[in-house]
Amino acid sequence: MKVTLKDGSQITVEKGARIIDVAAQISEGLARVALIARLNGTLVDLTREITEDSTLEILTFKDEEGRNAYRHTCAHVLAQAVKNLYPEAKLAIGPAIKTGFYYDFDLPSSITMDDIPRIEKEMESIIKADFPIERSVVTRKQAVTKMRGFGEIYKLQLIEDLPRGAEITLYSQGNYVDLCAGPHLMSTGKIKCFKLTQITGAYWKGNEQNKMLTRIYGTAFEKKSEMTEYLQAVEDAKKRDHNKIGRELEIFMTDELVGQGLPLFMPKGAKLLQILQRFVEDEEERRGYMFTKTPLMAKSDLYKVSGHWEHYKDGMFVLGDEAMDDEVYALRPMTCPFQYLIYKNGIKSYRDLPCRYSETSTLFRNEASGEMHGLTRVRQFTLSDAHIVCTPEQVEDEFKRILDLILYIEDCLGIRNEISYRFSKWDPKKKSKYINNPKGWNDTQALMKKILDDIGLDYVEADGEAAFYGPKLDLQASNVWGKEDTIITIQIDFGLAERFDMTYIDENGAKQRPMIIHRSSIGSYERTIAMLIEKYAGAFPLWMSPTQVKVMALTDRTTEKCTEVADALKKQGIRTEVDLRNEKIGFKIREAQLDKVPYMLIIGDKEAEAGLVSVRSRKSGDLGTMTLDAFCERVKKEIESFSLEN
């Protein structure tokens, strides 16, 4: 048999040779690290035999697929251990995930982290026993009989869900048998090190109508050092958690008297928000946007026209009871309908388009109580929102302009590398969630795809993530917990212009239907600030630091001089604070460092006499003395260039 390897080279093997033997034929070292293989494009176990001329790629822990098989096998070891310790436990599913693996169980009684050492110990002994892992292909009937025999009710449901004609395989190791597509390692002893990290609840099949099962998370590595490093990195990431340091740095707080998902911005946070808002609004104005300021609530009638009442009522804060014949109002969950009414105030000509309305818009969304998280998921937030009403021919150019603005803002914030792009489409199977106009969807999605491909954006497509009125380009970022959130979105709306009967008069005097693009530029200030806190661990770039310079007196002989210097800096527009307290300079510096103040100016008798300031940077420490003018120039240059260096 001829086997073609990944590098193109060919080797000859005996018919029926197992892949592990082929690996050994290539090199002893490869056979040692081999985990699974890709045979003719399919992932298989190393025990699979070669029966025809084939292409073969041996996969190791360095390959994503190899790593997944390794961890998936570890999930089976976990399941075997749980079954040994809790024989009544029922198995659900147990896949590998990005950071490790999990397995879902239906347990007779709940377990806690205190039970973990026992389970880990049992896993150790399973690994030590080095059970060979065997794959067997069975008929549907055999699979059902076997799983029914074990009382594995969830596995039976999984078998039912398998499409007709699908190959059904069982994997066994010792006394443990699992319904599983594989592939797996050759034996349980191949697992070198693992750790169970968490126990939580999770719905069966991810559906909240179903029973809540017990999910045990874990991770596994080939080397202990790699695992320690990974666990340490997870710990370190948590130190950047905006929800922790955002409170410590007094950027925001919450209070149960106010309510869930309603953060209070403290002076530093409010300053940061103002800095970002001014930056965004100035840039938008430069790029041809007009600003509106519209009400935070409206009668339900408005949302009935827009379709939000039908598609989104549960997410709104409604005031007044329709059943009691009250006039019903609702806090606005979005800005669109308000700006559409402004557009409709007067007849629009094609000469008025594109019409770009922007608003720094406060919105209210009644998120479920378990969803709130720091500043990233809140019930009231402020979005840099805009709606561009344009002709169909202008959509492409406008879309590109929007993306250009967004990329500029990302660069200034220094977050461009943190962001990935998702093209969110509708799900034709869930028509009730969307405006039911398949042609509209297809046309708009095709247009959006063309634009994205033209720009050459690297994006992933996602079904069922669209807005109810059109497809979106979502800019996604992950937080320190590895959870992904939408930071910014651009949406092409083919539905609402019709609902609101928005028109423009074309060059021939005929009424036409415009297209609308919904977009944000910096996203919601809350969520973006959360992201910035985590990105910079609270040490914001100079241009957005709430306090840019702290002037501190060495002794009370220099208080006057310090005040003078601070006033001069403030006059230049540099955000400055003074520290005249009766404390040692080391103490004041320590406090300013912990506060992440970019620059500290220290003024003692020497400086006062020489007319200089002693400069310290939070990043590089003591920079020596210079004139105040020289310092000002340095700071201003850094601010104007949106430098991310300091």
Added chain:
RNA sequence: GCUGUUAUGGCUCAGUAGGUAGAGCACGUCCUUGGUAAGGACGAGGUCCCGGGUUCAAGUCCCGGUAACAGCUCCA
């Protein structure tokens, strides 16, 4: 919303076995006038999240609520 964990001075946390509470930091006063990440002394400060229950007695045990955290689900 669901599962689990948690809730004690402004903050971070102790509190043993049910017997009305402690530390460090922060805060105030005083001493100290110090040169690039914590000088010293003294002092003030607590409805132990809220509401019920058990008990002679509840921060501690039980029930309900609220809020925070993690996961699930959701996120126009």
